Amino acid sequence: MTDPREHILSCACDLYLEDGLEGFSMRKLARAVGVTAPALYRHYESKERLLLDVVGEAYKRLGEYLYRGLQGRTPDERFRMAGEEYLTFALEHPRMYEVLFTLPDLVRLPEPPEEARDQACAIGQFWNDRVRECMDAAILRAGDPDEVGQTLWAHAHGLISLYLRGSFPVDEAGFRAMYGASTRRLLIGLGTPQYGQHLGNRHGEDLVEEASDAAS
Amino acid sequence: MTDPREHILSCACDLYLEDGLEGFSMRKLARAVGVTAPALYRHYESKERLLLDVVGEAYKRLGEYLYRGLQGRTPDERFRMAGEEYLTFALEHPRMYEVLFTLPDLVRLPEPPEEARDQACAIGQFWNDRVRECMDAAILRAGDPDEVGQTLWAHAHGLISLYLRGSFPVDEAGFRAMYGASTRRLLIGLGTPQYGQHLGNRHGEDLVEEASDAAS
DNA sequence: GTCTATAATCCGATAGAC
């Protein structure tokens, strides 16, 4: 509480997550903080700058989830856990997830800060790391880890953002199943046959059998 | 020009595509149209309703691009052309593409109109049709066309939306190549071996060879 | 110097005259 900026930012996150972007105003935030609106501008030069810090907080939270995935003890486990943690973050904090990818575009500053872009790149690097070690472990087929990681990330992000916008008529449990099934479908082509076998031992027997049939 | 609504909507699209959401105001729109602000409310009950019509126009434009893909003469050709037209629309009208998926969430009406959702479902149906006929033609592996279509759509949408947000450090030509390569990577698992061969004759020899090796 | 309240500006939307 020594830093008023932190207090303001914390209240701003709460307000944003509760009321969304159109319900977010400096006056309302000031009421929540306990001061008058103009006082906020002593600590934050503009509403945009404040919202970008909200985005930064969301990135930190996502990072915590992803980092949990690193507790897995094998490349395979870390890979799967990371994918699940990414999904879990999106489902537990849907508004934060939207913030990460929509807010930076709506808030246009005179000189666009590279923070958001850098933080997005960090996610790319995280996936790159997961993919690279799975390639080294012959779980994923050899290739450019960046490219394969981008394919995986795009697939996950596309599914999640479409679901969060209501483009799929399923509930949360249904979407978790859909996410897993779609990911396994993608991994038929990206993974090595050994990994496909491993998947088959878990959930996707039918898919792997199809893959083996088609490949014979 | 007989219908003033059309004129207003046309100006609204131009204004939105030029200034974005935060630069869009009824007063500015009125200036562009050549009337005063209150006059607009004779034709559009609210700014939200007007913006939703802007979204509708963007969906129509996307539909025109997709429909062009139906000129292909084989399921395979229609499938590939549809994917390319989808990408071309996003690259030629990036702001419209963003509008389709971000604006409906920002504009919350008392009773959410099902137009946007229906139009999003129409895209899903379009992919479903493309996938189904490719399955019938043994180009894609047998399966649920809805699920496979969702995987393909999510992958394309994820790649495009991440690119439009600057998450990939590539220019437009680089992204087109990336989009194609990533799609081929996905199709290794979704397509039948025959289709992989066909792809190999076009661009992706290395990938298809890898797939054949891994499948042996 | 640091924080705060006042006031100017702009927006969406409405009411009533022409």
Added chain:
DNA sequence: GTCTATCGGATTATAGAC
């Protein structure tokens, strides 16, 4: 159908209290 006048609310710059 359109304009003038206006309300309520929001952001932001300016000037004043501690």
